[in-house]
Amino acid sequence: MTEPLRIALAGLGTVGAGVIRLLDTNGELIARRAGRPIVVTAVSARDRTKDRGVDIARFDWVDDPAELARHPKADVVVELVGGSDGPALALARATLAAGKSLVTANKAMIAHHGLELARAAESANLALKFEAAVAGGVPVIKGLREGAAANVIARVYGILNGTCNFILSKMEAEGRDFSEILGEAQALGYAEADPSFDIDGVDAAHKLSILASVAFGTQPAFGDVAITGVRHLLAADIAEAAALGYRIRLLGVADSGPHGLFQRVHPHLVPLSHPLAHVIGSTNAVVAEGNFVGRLLFQGAGAGDGPTASAVVADLIDIARGEFGPPYAMPADALAAQHAADSGERRARAYVRLTVADKVGVLAEIAAAMRDAGVSIESLIQRGANPDGSVLVAIVTHEGPERSVAQALEKLRGSQSLVGESMWMHILGE
Amino acid sequence: MTEPLRIALAGLGTVGAGVIRLLDTNGELIARRAGRPIVVTAVSARDRTKDRGVDIARFDWVDDPAELARHPKADVVVELVGGSDGPALALARATLAAGKSLVTANKAMIAHHGLELARAAESANLALKFEAAVAGGVPVIKGLREGAAANVIARVYGILNGTCNFILSKMEAEGRDFSEILGEAQALGYAEADPSFDIDGVDAAHKLSILASVAFGTQPAFGDVAITGVRHLLAADIAEAAALGYRIRLLGVADSGPHGLFQRVHPHLVPLSHPLAHVIGSTNAVVAEGNFVGRLLFQGAGAGDGPTASAVVADLIDIARGEFGPPYAMPADALAAQHAADSGERRARAYVRLTVADKVGVLAEIAAAMRDAGVSIESLIQRGANPDGSVLVAIVTHEGPERSVAQALEKLRGSQSLVGESMWMHILGE
Numbered sequence: 001m002t003e004p005l006r007i008a009l010a011g012l013g014t015v016g017a018g019v020i021r022l023l024d025t026n027g028e029l030i031a032r033r034a035g036r037p038i039v040v041t042a043v044s045a046r047d048r049t050k051d052r053g054v055d056i057a058r059f060d061w062v063d064d065p066a067e068l069a070r071h072p073k074a075d076v077v078v079e080l081v082g083g084s085d086g087p088a089l090a091l092a093r094a095t096l097a098a099g100k101s102l103v104t105a106n107k108a109m110i111a112h113h114g115l116e117l118a119r120a121a122e123s124a125n126l127a128l129k130f131e132a133a134v135a136g137g138v139p140v141i142k143g144l145r146e147g148a149a150a151n152v153i154a155r156v157y158g159i160l161n162g163t164c165n166f167i168l169s170k171m172e173a174e175g176r177d178f179s180e181i182l183g184e185a186q187a188l189g190y191a192e193a194d195p196s197f198d199i200d201g202v203d204a205a206h207k208l209s210i211l212a213s214v215a216f217g218t219q220p221a222f223g224d225v226a227i228t229g230v231r232h233l234l235a236a237d238i239a240e241a242a243a244l245g246y247r248i249r250l251l252g253v254a255d256s257g258p259h260g261l262f263q264r265v266h267p268h269l270v271p272l273s274h275p276l277a278h279v280i281g282s283t284n285a286v287v288a289e290g291n292f293v294g295r296l297l298f299q300g301a302g303a304g305d306g307p308t309a310s311a312v313v314a315d316l317i318d319i320a321r322g323e324f325g326p327p328y329a330m331p332a333d334a335l336a337a338q339h340a341a342d343s344g345e346r347r348a349r350a351y352v353r354l355t356v357a358d359k360v361g362v363l364a365e366i367a368a369a370m371r372d373a374g375v376s377i378e379s380l381i382q383r384g385a386n387p388d389g390s391v392l393v394a395i396v397t398h399e400g401p402e403r404s405v406a407q408a409l410e411k412l413r414g415s416q417s418l419v420g421e422s423m424w425m426h427i428l429g430e
Numbered sequence: 431m432t433e434p435l436r437i438a439l440a441g442l443g444t445v446g447a448g449v450i451r452l453l454d455t456n457g458e459l460i461a462r463r464a465g466r467p468i469v470v471t472a473v474s475a476r477d478r479t480k481d482r483g484v485d486i487a488r489f490d491w492v493d494d495p496a497e498l499a500r501h502p503k504a505d506v507v508v509e510l511v512g513g514s515d516g517p518a519l520a521l522a523r524a525t526l527a528a529g530k531s532l533v534t535a536n537k538a539m540i541a542h543h544g545l546e547l548a549r550a551a552e553s554a555n556l557a558l559k560f561e562a563a564v565a566g567g568v569p570v571i572k573g574l575r576e577g578a579a580a581n582v583i584a585r586v587y588g589i590l591n592g593t594c595n596f597i598l599s600k601m602e603a604e605g606r607d608f609s610e611i612l613g614e615a616q617a618l619g620y621a622e623a624d625p626s627f628d629i630d631g632v633d634a635a636h637k638l639s640i641l642a643s644v645a646f647g648t649q650p651a652f653g654d655v656a657i658t659g660v661r662h663l664l665a666a667d668i669a670e671a672a673a674l675g676y677r678i679r680l681l682g683v684a685d686s687g688p689h690g691l692f693q694r695v696h697p698h699l700v701p702l703s704h705p706l707a708h709v710i711g712s713t714n715a716v717v718a719e720g721n722f723v724g725r726l727l728f729q730g731a732g733a734g735d736g737p738t739a740s741a742v743v744a745d746l747i748d749i750a751r752g753e754f755g756p757p758y759a760m761p762a763d764a765l766a767a768q769h770a771a772d773s774g775e776r777r778a779r780a781y782v783r784l785t786v787a788d789k790v791g792v793l794a795e796i797a798a799a800m801r802d803a804g805v806s807i808e809s810l811i812q813r814g815a816n817p818d819g820s821v822l823v824a825i826v827t828h829e830g831p832e833r834s835v836a837q838a839l840e841k842l843r844g845s846q847s848l849v850g851e852s853m854w855m856h857i858l859g860e
Contacts (some may be wrong), residue, residue: 147569150743246638313580
């Protein structure tokens, strides 16, 4: 096992360059740990001449990434092109068809096409590995697939998008509104120019659906993830949550049981006694609850060239060691097809925020709508009028079915008393 | 690969019974994940008739655990006997000599004899796995050995003893002294009747030395761990720390570099901004700092039958899958022999607590001793007299060499002004 493992690398953005830099910097140590050297032999990217801070002249260059699948000097293809379909998917399919193993950081592709690719890899005894696709450098796929493999996992949830957590932490620290902070995050490079995938929760949903399959042994079902992002959050929501002993975090939450497969990305109120309340900045964190191990937490950098490269190369080390099996911990054909759970019956406490006109009878109207829908109010805070004369009403409900909260808000829709969007959030248990 | 993996289990205490219960409860799922069933075939314990809540009549019984090594119906021996030497070590050696793989939860044995056992396992192409020996159910050995394998790890540290953390959390929550809480913890089963291994830091030191070897690729050096426990902590220390924005945690800390291998178990002041400050109760948590991945955190239940059984069976699943390599991530013969670092040159901020007589000139004497040793004082709090007339002085130093703090305390030793033990703690950086 002293033959090097030869890598063809598609995509030389920050992560691709990071992988090359990592192998250059830690190569000797990695060879000792992997039992053999891991060497890049061929690369492909859009622009051959761009300065990436690493020397790529020593590698074979190919213009068309799809050619890497059949490159004679490569055992494994690392796909860092991105995008759920298109050239990334074409390369992934061609790689496995050509008898090479595949490592990818592409959460969108795995969320949409992971099952197909896993079947192809398994039938050819090849590796398909995607640690870098979820939570950046945090080895959470490995933690679920192997570390917690002895457990029935009932629930997996966490902070899966660093951009959102960075913005929420900053809103919290500075008492400012979402849109202001977003602009700063974009300027600093913590948010994309088109931030919609991040802040509307799609990126977190990709990751959640991957985690759910590995954790529960269920078929990937990205289409069933209910998604709400963080655009609509106000500084006032964060302040009210803080007054109640909570922080707001965008969580991906999945559970599985006789009720079906439940998958949701939604802002939550997280109690300060919960470790996720203390995850600050662009950090990611995933909690898994197993029937023997209890609650496990994995936390670390969710993005960035160094952490993502670390996860990509960890996958390569597994392949170099010959230590890989079915991508989803069990054969793809053994994954259960589970129907999507109905969220309406779920019981939880909820936070409801209404912006209302400052006039007589408004509170009575709200209280009546809640009562008629069967929502029991635990606490209600009405703050003095905003500069525009509107008033913020923040309500925490007792535990009850989610459907009731939605019904109460539905009843209030169109009311003359409401002057802004109402919204509600889940409250995470201890 | 549908032949079952056959297990001989030595030791049927709570963890041993937990392993049987786990395999009974989750067996079908485990078989799907492992690619084949994992079945216990033979057991050994002190008392055959004791009620353990699991049926052991279906397994072969042997009186002498050493016989399991040569049991014809076992592929792997799980050693849960405990103790660094004696029957556990004899069984471990015999198991590997007989060509069977070994899984153990025995931190003391691995801390003292891990290198010898790893050599024996490697030369016979067998597995030696000990995930359950460190941090109970938390897959941190796997996280370092595989998940972070692409990184040079500069430092690994964490909360490695659940009993101490349970006691510290309770002291903190209730403002009570160590000895009182210890008695309660013992009554609740959170502390042993002889708690010394836990509260004097030996158990944490065993785990730290194992983590250090896996993280740094250095030979195990348990004898070089500097150990201080938590017996001497006062409720007042916790209150002073809280007033300064810290919580007190017993940390195992190891780092490696040109200065040598540094390993220490010691109570630390942990800033509230650090995730370890929010680890409450008997939970364990380990932080590893890699040169590409940054800071990773692994957290979960550090003890208990369910979590420990989860880690034992995770190791068995790896073996069933054929996914195991050298126990310390690289061959035992490639582990570097590193000299023990001199802690005196380390620079950090420190907390110093003195109990002094309430009389003129005491503060001047303390301040002079600090000055003479070159210790720069950042803050000093003197609280009103205790019921016995003594006064507590809590000092936080500016960053400086540890040697100076020790020298200052040495100067004060024997002074008529001191009426109780003085002590100092490290302050963990952000």
